[in-house]
Amino acid sequence: MSKEIVTLQFGTYSNFVGSHWWNFQAKQCENRPEVDDELRIDTNSTMQLRKSAAGLRKSIWTPRLISVDFKGSRCHSVIDDDVTVAEKPADTTWQGEIKKYEEAKGSVSNDWSSFLRLQLHPRSVLTLPGSYNNESFELHTSGLDAFRETNISSEIEESLRFFSEECDHCQGFQILCDLHDGFSGLASSTLELIRDDFPKRGIVVAAFPKSHGFSNVDFLSRKRQILSYATALHELASHECLVLPLSLMKRSWEAQPSQFRSFPHISFDAYNPYESSSVFAAGLETFSSCYRSGGINMNYVISCLTSMGRPIASLRLGLPLPARDDVTFRQFLSSYPSFDRDSFVALTPYLDSQSHPFAQCVSVRGISSANQSLNHYLERNYAANLNVSSGHSLGLVTDSSFPLLWPSEYARKGKESEVASMSLLQSSSDAANVLTSLLAESSSHMTLAKVSHHFDQDKIAESHEHLKQLSQNYTQSKPRSASDSSSSSSE
Structure with missing residues (x-):
C-alpha cells in the first residue's frame, strides 16, 4: 500500500529549503526504472512525488506540493494542466552558478526556483495578493488576517483537496513555514484546516525563525516580532502535530547577534539563504527517511515523540x-x-x-x-x-x-x-529551553505595554499560558x- 505525503511550504526561506529538498528527490529518481514502473528504493521518494503527463510519449515526476510566497516570486518550472510548457525540461541538470546579490551582510540569492530541478503542477504555486510584502506581512497576525480576508484560503483548500484526493492512502503532511512573519499565520490557519479535514493523519511542522536574528532591527520591531513568535509557536503546537523549531543560530529570540552553528567538515555562509537552507534540507531529507521507507508510518514516529503533551522536538x-x-x-x-x-x-x-x-x-x-x-x-x-x-x-x-x-x-x-x-x-x-527563553523575552511588562496593541490581549495571555504548560511538560x-x-x- 502506498503511503503518500503532501508537503506545504509557506514563505521565501521555507521555499529555499524546499528547493534543495526536492532536488534530493529528483536526483534519487535519476537512472531509475521508467516512471510507468513503481519506484522501489529504500528512501521511497515517490511517496512525495506524483506522475504528470509531459506530452504524448512520457510522464514526469512532480512534487505533491503546495508552495505559498509573495506575488512576484518567480517559478521557472511549472507545467500547465499536465502538459509541459516549462522554461527548462524536466531532465535539466543545473550547470551554472547561482546568481548572488551583494548586500551588507553577505551574498543573498532572491530566487529559490532558479535551482529547483523538478517541475511543479500549477496547483502547487500559490501567491499572496500584490498588496502584501515584507513590511506589511511582518507579523503572525498578518497571516491570520490574510487567511480570513483574501482568497488565499480557498486556493490552499482547493490545492489540498486536489493533491490529497489523488492519493491512495495519504499518511500525512509535511509543513515548512517561516516563523518570523505572516507566513506562520497562514501555516497555522492551514494546519487547523488540515486537522479538521484529516483528523487521523500525521503532521510534521518545520518552523524557521528569522535566519539572521535581530541585529539590524529596532527595539519595538523586535518586541513585536517576539510576541509574534510566541503566538505562532503556541498555535502550531496546538494541533496534535510534531513541531521542529529550526535555526542555525544558537539563540533566536535575543537582541544581541547570536553565534551560528558550525559543522566540523563543511563551510557555508549562514547569511546566504541559498547556502544555509541546504543544511536544513539535508536534515529534513535524512530524518524523513524513517517514515518514507515503508516500514514505519509517520503517525507512529509522531506519537512516540509527542507523548505526554510534548509536541516540540x-x-x-x-x-x-x-x-x-x-x-x-x-x-x-x-x-x-x-x-x-x-x-x-x-x-x-x-x-x-x-x-x-x-x-x-x-x-x-x-x-x-x-x-x-x-x-x-x-x-x-x-x-x-x-x-x-x-x-x-x-x-x-x-x-x-x-x-x-x-x-x-x-x-x-x-x-x-x-x-x-x-x-x-x-x-x-x-x-524546555526553547520555550522558557521565548517566554522570558515575550512576557516583560515593557514588551506588553509598548507593542501589545498589535495583538489580541486574550490571545497573548493564552499563548503564554500554553507555552508555560508545555515547558513544564518537559521538566x-x-x-x-x-x-x-x-x-x-x-x-
Missing part, C-alpha cells in the same frame, strides 16, 4: 557522517558512549548541552547494513527510552546546484556526489521507559 545532524569504508558502522558507533559529540550539530536553537532524550528517532543514510548495529547501540545505550531507528544504504545524493562541499574522503567510495548522514530527532528536556515528568522500545525499518 529538536533535530541534530551529522553531515557528512565521519564513517570510513575501512571501519564498520558498529565500530564507528562504539566510539560514541552517547550522541553528544561535535559530529552531531544542533539545528534547533538553545540546545547548549544534550540531555538524555525521552524518545528519539535515529535515521542513518549511506551506510550498508546499518539497522542491526544501530538497534544494538540503542538497546545498549538508551534501553529506558522509546527509540525508533531507520537505516538506508542510499546516502544523500547531490548535484552541482548543491552548495555544500566536504572533503573527498567523506564521499562514498566511487561516488563523489553521495555522502553518508545521520539525524537525531529527539524529544527531551532541551525543548516535571520522568522520561518514558519501555521494556522493548526499539523499532526499525527494513533496509
